[in-house]
Amino acid sequence: MASGTLVLVVGPSGAGKDALIDGARARFKADRRFVFPRRFITRQGNLPGERHRPIRPDRFAAVKAQGGFALSWQAHGLDYAIPAGIETELAKGKTVVVNVSRTVIAKARRRFAPLRVIWISAPAALLADRLAKRGRETPIQQERRLTRAGLRAPEGADVTEIINDGALADAVRAFVKVLLTSRTGPAKRTARRASRAL
Numbered sequence: 001m002a003s004g005t006l007v008l009v010v011g012p013s014g015a016g017k018d019a020l021i022d023g024a025r026a027r028f029k030a031d032r033r034f035v036f037p038r039r040f041i042t043r044q045g046n047l048p049g050e051r052h053r054p055i056r057p058d059r060f061a062a063v064k065a066q067g068g069f070a071l072s073w074q075a076h077g078l079d080y081a082i083p084a085g086i087e088t089e090l091a092k093g094k095t096v097v098v099n100v101s102r103t104v105i106a107k108a109r110r111r112f113a114p115l116r117v118i119w120i121s122a123p124a125a126l127l128a129d130r131l132a133k134r135g136r137e138t139p140i141q142q143e144r145r146l147t148r149a150g151l152r153a154p155e156g157a158d159v160t161e162i163i164n165d166g167a168l169a170d171a172v173r174a175f176v177k178v179l180l181t182s183r184t185g186p187a188k189r190t191a192r193r194a195s196r197a198l
Contacts, residue, residue: 004090005182006112007097008105010154011120014127016164016171017099020120023172024097024179034179035089035096040069040081071108073101095183105154116182117159118175126165 009017021036028034041052042060055063060079064072069081086096090112100108109115153161160178164171 004092004094004096005114005116006086006090006108007095007116007118007179007182008108009097009099009118009120010102010105011164012122012127015120015122016168017120019168020162020164020171020175021097021099023168024176027172027176028179033094033183035086035094037083037086037089037096037098039099040079040083042079070111071098071100071104073104075101075103095179097179102154109156109158114182115158116178117154117156118178119153119159119161120164121153121161122164 009021011017024034025036028036039052040055040060040063042055042057043052044054057079060081063069064081068084070084070086072079072081074080080101082098082100086098089096105117153159162171162174162178
């Protein structure tokens with residue numbers, strides 16, 4: 001059974017999940033207790049935004065069938081997955097931080113323990129502005145992502161919320177603090193203010 005902690009980072013498109021994860025990855029660059037695996041996505045790798053591991057849909061299906069993913073899901077017409085290698089890192093007692101869909105939280109809770117969920121949120125107008133600025137999707141695709149943003153936040157004692165509507169540096173500090181406490185004690189349901197910049 002895993003002895004490390006799996007941290008699920010969830011939230012609507014435009015909330016700034018990738019920016020916070022990148023900030024924490026830089027902060028913990030020399031700290032081997034923290035691992036930030038990159039997601040597999042059936043999307044080309046030269047688009048702006050998240051640095052992911054691009055994979056063809058047929059290859060994705062084959063790897064999934066072979067048990068190569070710890071978690072996988074579909075969203076926005078794409079397939080996403082977290083590599084099965086995280087199980088090795090968890091067995092070593094490490095904290096593994098992954099960006100996932102809300103739809104896999106229940107499955108992850110059944111499979112991995114201990115587990116933390118960090119919910120990144122932001123006001124609707126700010127989400128819309130960020131999606132427009134990153135220029136990765138068409139206006140119709142942006143609207144679909146904003147519609148999904150209206151879904152309810154995850155619930156549970158293992159959930160911590162970061163309201164990402166202030167300065168990016170403040171957001172990263174709040175995020176890093178939650179990651180550090182994930183190694184030392186139980187989760188607390190809190191809301192922390194943070195980042196308007198991306």
